[in-house]
Amino acid sequence: MPRKKDTRAVASRSAAQSISQKALAEHLGLSPATISLVINRSPAAHSIPQETKERIFAAAKRLNYRPNFAARSLRKQRSFTIGVVVPEISEGYAALVMSGIEDQLLQEGYFYFVVSHRHREDLLENYPKLLMNRAVEGLIAVDTPCRHSIPLPVVSISGYSEAPGVTNIVLNHERAAMLALDHLFHLGHRQIAFIKGQEFSSDTEARWNAILLAAKILGLKIRSNLVAQLEGDAPSPELGYRVAQKLLGGGQRFTALFAFNDISAIGAIRALREAGLRVPEDVSVVGFDDIQSAAYQNPGLTTVRQPLRQMGVLAAETVLQRITAPTRSASKKLITVEPELIVRGSTGPVSTGRA
Amino acid sequence: MPRKKDTRAVASRSAAQSISQKALAEHLGLSPATISLVINRSPAAHSIPQETKERIFAAAKRLNYRPNFAARSLRKQRSFTIGVVVPEISEGYAALVMSGIEDQLLQEGYFYFVVSHRHREDLLENYPKLLMNRAVEGLIAVDTPCRHSIPLPVVSISGYSEAPGVTNIVLNHERAAMLALDHLFHLGHRQIAFIKGQEFSSDTEARWNAILLAAKILGLKIRSNLVAQLEGDAPSPELGYRVAQKLLGGGQRFTALFAFNDISAIGAIRALREAGLRVPEDVSVVGFDDIQSAAYQNPGLTTVRQPLRQMGVLAAETVLQRITAPTRSASKKLITVEPELIVRGSTGPVSTGRA
DNA sequence: CTCTTTTACTAAATCGATTTAGTGTAATAG
DNA sequence: CTATTACACTAAATCGATTTAGTAAAAGAG
Numbered sequence: 039m040p041r042k043k044d045t046r047a048v049a050s051r052s053a054a055q056s057i058s059q060k061a062l063a064e065h066l067g068l069s070p071a072t073i074s075l076v077i078n079r080s081p082a083a084h085s086i087p088q089e090t091k092e093r094i095f096a097a098a099k100r101l102n103y104r105p106n107f108a109a110r111s112l113r114k115q116r117s118f119t120i121g122v123v124v125p126e127i128s129e130g131y132a133a134l135v136m137s138g139i140e141d142q143l144l145q146e147g148y149f150y151f152v153v154s155h156r157h158r159e160d161l162l163e164n165y166p167k168l169l170m171n172r173a174v175e176g177l178i179a180v181d182t183p184c185r186h187s188i189p190l191p192v193v194s195i196s197g198y199s200e201a202p203g204v205t206n207i208v209l210n211h212e213r214a215a216m217l218a219l220d221h222l223f224h225l226g227h228r229q230i231a232f233i234k235g236q237e238f239s240s241d242t243e244a245r246w247n248a249i250l251l252a253a254k255i256l257g258l259k260i261r262s263n264l265v266a267q268l269e270g271d272a273p274s275p276e277l278g279y280r281v282a283q284k285l286l287g288g289g290q291r292f293t294a295l296f297a298f299n300d301i302s303a304i305g306a307i308r309a310l311r312e313a314g315l316r317v318p319e320d321v322s323v324v325g326f327d328d329i330q331s332a333a334y335q336n337p338g339l340t341t342v343r344q345p346l347r348q349m350g351v352l353a354a355e356t357v358l359q360r361i362t363a364p365t366r367s368a369s370k371k372l373i374t375v376e377p378e379l380i381v382r383g384s385t386g387p388v389s390t391g392r393a
Numbered sequence: 394m395p396r397k398k399d400t401r402a403v404a405s406r407s408a409a410q411s412i413s414q415k416a417l418a419e420h421l422g423l424s425p426a427t428i429s430l431v432i433n434r435s436p437a438a439h440s441i442p443q444e445t446k447e448r449i450f451a452a453a454k455r456l457n458y459r460p461n462f463a464a465r466s467l468r469k470q471r472s473f474t475i476g477v478v479v480p481e482i483s484e485g486y487a488a489l490v491m492s493g494i495e496d497q498l499l500q501e502g503y504f505y506f507v508v509s510h511r512h513r514e515d516l517l518e519n520y521p522k523l524l525m526n527r528a529v530e531g532l533i534a535v536d537t538p539c540r541h542s543i544p545l546p547v548v549s550i551s552g553y554s555e556a557p558g559v560t561n562i563v564l565n566h567e568r569a570a571m572l573a574l575d576h577l578f579h580l581g582h583r584q585i586a587f588i589k590g591q592e593f594s595s596d597t598e599a600r601w602n603a604i605l606l607a608a609k610i611l612g613l614k615i616r617s618n619l620v621a622q623l624e625g626d627a628p629s630p631e632l633g634y635r636v637a638q639k640l641l642g643g644g645q646r647f648t649a650l651f652a653f654n655d656i657s658a659i660g661a662i663r664a665l666r667e668a669g670l671r672v673p674e675d676v677s678v679v680g681f682d683d684i685q686s687a688a689y690q691n692p693g694l695t696t697v698r699q700p701l702r703q704m705g706v707l708a709a710e711t712v713l714q715r716i717t718a719p720t721r722s723a724s725k726k727l728i729t730v731e732p733e734l735i736v737r738g739s740t741g742p743v744s745t746g747r748a
Numbered sequence: 749c750t751c752t753t754t755t756a757c758t759a760a761a762t763c764g765a766t767t768t769a770g771t772g773t774a775a776t777a778g
Numbered sequence: 779c780t781a782t783t784a785c786a787c788t789a790a791a792t793c794g795a796t797t798t799a800g801t802a803a804a805a806g807a808g
Contacts, residue, residue: 109794112463464764
């Protein structure tokens with residue numbers, strides 16, 4: 039009755055508990071040293087004849103020898119593991135970055151631990167320590183402030199830190215702000231509302247300064263009663279919804295809204311709609327990040343894209359570089375990546391009837 | 394000039410390279426054995442006076458002693474690490490599950506490695522092995538088939554597997570299908586289109602069978618030309634968009650659409666709109682999963698919620714249980730979780746003018 | 749035929765903890 | 779005053795690899 043095929047026996051053999059190097063050595067009538075040299079393709083194995091090497095590889099495969107990772111790690115003082123600190127796992131933002139990090143790290147034979155601090159002070163404080171207890175060889179912090187300096191290569195994405203030993207990967211905020219404002223400006227918008235990021239978000243300040251600069255260059259006035267700030271730390275459009283309501287309640291008219299990120303833009307659109315305003319006919323909305331669902335809003339969300347996946351890849355490349363060639367790469371403190379404006383349906387020319 | 398505060402010196406001291414147990418022992422004039430017993434709060438330390446214990450703890454803190462993880466891991470034959478296998482990191486689905494897993498694991502002192510196979514055969518084959526090489530103590534597979542049996546506790550979420558040693562966490566598909574169909578049925582819908590999942594998705598078959606069953610119970614006919622299947626493996630609404638276009642092109646009218654997941658439902662809505670159909674006036678749409686952006690579609694997406702976070706927590710609890718109390722929990726093969734219907738704006742009564 | 753070099757390995761130290769079986773001293777029991 | 783028990787530790791084996799220094803035998807040089 040071969041209904042369930044006989045994968046079971048085969049599998050359980052091939053996946054059986056691994057034997058030790060010593061056992062393998064005894065089985066072959068060799069010493070563990072020899073096994074080690076051959077398995078690791080050490081140059082010291084040059085004098086070992088091909089035939090013996092093949093015997094070793096064959097037996098290793100047949101007996102399912104897998105070097106004990108802890109032993110190897112202990113001896114070599116390497117863990118081949120990186121720690122990744124993110125605010126949340128559930129956000130489109132962090133997920134994209136992580137996927138870039140993963141690609142790059144696994145390719146190079148590293149694994150990574152992820153921890154998410156959800157902006158809790160105690161976790162922010164403790165997680166780096168926990169990761170160090172686990173002997174990670176480097177840290178990637180995504181949108182996370184690095185208070186203490188850490189005796190490890192650290193790469194920070196969007197969390198600009200002056201701490202020594204930190205390489206920062208940041209977006210060209212000036213260009214990002216200019217892309218968005220210039221787009222709105224050329225559509226005729228002069229009354230533009232802004233949603234700033236939360237205090238804790240490391241991008242908030244830089245982005246805002248860039249907006250101020252761009253506005254100045256364009257000769258655009260920013261009214262303080264058209265500026266509101268996200269509050270709360272759930273990664274939900276709800277926050278954008280609330281802050282947009284506040285803006286609407288302020289009484290000051292606006293024909294365009296530049297949100298801190300796509301998530302809040304999505305919430306804001308809902309608030310606008312509920313207030314009877316059409317997007318983009320009455321109010322144009324620009325988001326930030328270009329998370330996946332931005333494209334599938336109705337209308338599609340015009341947004342400033344951050345190359346999130348690429349930033350993840352870059353971060354991984356950079357930590358590994360700093361781990362394997364500490365001196366040469368120690369100097370690079372700042373890596374800038376470029377934004378891109380993605381124009382979709384949520385922005386349009388200012389309507390003469392209303393503006 | 395205390396502009397930059399002096400966190401630097403303090404930090405670099407407190408985060409300095411850790412010393413070894415032996416060094417700590419010498420510093421205290423004790424033996425490493427004693428340090429170990431005290432630090433680990435071993436019962437064998439009962440005879441050691443409180444004063445000495447405090448001396449040890451104080452020195453450990455002052456000299457920044459951190460037990461070497463590899464050494465401890467080697468000796469105890471434990472890694473306190475779990476492997477998590479997901480199809481993609483970028484999806485709302487996996488992200489929510491992972492966040493549940495993370496919570497639970499970190500709480501219990503475990504870390505986890507994530508790998509994403511993107512449905513590539515070679516990675517599906519290799520990643521479990523790589524994880525085992527890293528000495529993970531258990532595996533959580535999210536929406537991922539387990540071909541081979543693995544000599545480790547395995548918990549599978551939405552990837553039903555008969556392999557020995559696998560605990561399956563599955564949604565009550567029958568109830569899920571019934572919730573959705575019953576909702577549509579009571580709104581008057583009789584011409585319902587369906588988007589099935591991809592072949593490779595482990596949920597596809599079970600969900601479809603449940604739909605067939607629910608339809609039968611309700612006395613609902615399913616027309617084969619109103620059934621289409623997702624193709625391609627990118628986690629993007631694009632797939633739903635394409636398949637909905639195919640359904641529309643089929644010429645057969647329908648007043649409702651039940652999609653395989655929220656992502657494809659979102660894409661499908663766009664296709665419907667482009668075809669001049671209004672949602673929900675002309676076509677009601679039901680999604681599946683309740684990912685975050687479902688609530689912030691316009692209109693909000695009616696969907697069958699899977700308790701994704703909870704499934705992650707449950708999976709983590711279960712692996713840990715199986716690791717720490719192997720015999721007692723080995724028996725549980727199946728854990729069922731319950732869906733919930735979330736009614737939002739994308740479904741409405743069938744319109745008499747058009748149906 | 750001796751001396752050097754190469755070949756084909758191995759012994760043993762090491763990485764940094766954990767843990768078991770003791771050891772020497774002090775206190776208490778009988 | 780001896781026997782026992784409790785106290786306060788420690789020596790040494792162990793986990794499973796890696797790696798350096800070395801050895802015995804064979805090959806090659808002169």
